[in-house]
Every structure is written in C-alpha cells, then in structure tokens.
Amino acid sequence: MPVIEMRTYWTVPGMREEFLKVFVERSIPIHRELGMPIIGPFLGVEDPDTFFFMRVFPSAAEREELKRRFYEGEPWKSELEQRLMPLLARWEVMLVDDTPGLTRQLLAEPAAGC
Numbered sequence: 603m604p605v606i607e608m609r610t611y612w613t614v615p616g617m618r619e620e621f622l623k624v625f626v627e628r629s630i631p632i633h634r635e636l637g638m639p640i641i642g643p644f645l646g647v648e649d650p651d652t653f654f655f656m657r658v659f660p661s662a663a664e665r666e667e668l669k670r671r672f673y674e675g676e677p678w679k680s681e682l683e684q685r686l687m688p689l690l691a692r693w694e695v696m697l698v699d700d701t702p703g704l705t706r707q708l709l710a711e712p713a714a715g716c
Contacts (some may be wrong), residue, residue, distance in 0.1 A: 603662075604660060605661065605662045605665055605698070605700065606697070607656065607665075607695050608654070608697075609693060609695050610697070611655075612652050612691045613653075613689050613691060614689055614691050614692075616651070617651070630705065636668055636675075637660060638657055640655055640656070641658065643655040650689070662699075683703075
C-alpha cells in the first residue's frame with residue numbers, strides 16, 4: 603500500500619520562486635526516476651513564502667530505502683543540498699497512508715485540460 607509524505611515548506615522570505623525553479627527542474631525529475639512521484643507543488647495563496655507537495659512511496663517498507671538513495675545520491679550531495687537548503691526557513695512532514703488508493707488514481711489520470 604502506498605504511503606504519502608505531505609510536506610509543507612516555508613522559504614526564506616522572497617525566495618519561493620527561486621526554490622521552486624530548482625525543485626521543479628531538478629529535484630522532481632530525480633524523485634520520479636527513483637520511483638517517488640511528486641504531486642504538486644501547490645502554492646500558498648495567503649503566504650507568498652509557502653508551498654505544499656506530496657511525495658509518494660510504493661510502501662512504508664520502501665520509503666526509507668528510496669529516501670536514502672535520494673539524500674545519499676550524487677545530485678543531492680553535489681548540487682541540490684547546497685542550492686535548496688539555504689532557501690528554506692523550515693518545513694513540516696506528515697506521513698499518511700493511501701488506503702483508498704486515491705494517489706494511484708491521481709497519478710494515473712491525465713491532468714484536467716491536457
């Protein structure tokens with residue numbers, strides 16, 4: 603059963619766009635290559651320095667291994683950590699299960715308007 607990390611990030615004031623550019627262009631493709639699809643990002647409307655996204659794992663058992671492969675991998679160590687971490691003020695993570703299978707449905711369906 604898939605598990606989902608619901609992640610909320612607060613960037614340093616005024617740095618959300620810069621963070622998102624690197625996140626979308628570099629981090630999301632690496633996550634997907636490793637088997638961790640990203641749903642989002644969704645931008646905070648009332649706070650210009652926040653955004654939310656979900657990181658999907660095939661199972662709770664595979665979560666730790668996939669995270670290890672990402673954070674110990676060359677792209678994170680040589681580029682992304684140095685570029686992204688200084689732009690973050692804080693973050694929160696909530697781990698939830700996907701008992702109803704909604705994530706599989708979201709990932710399988712084309713986006714509206716496509």
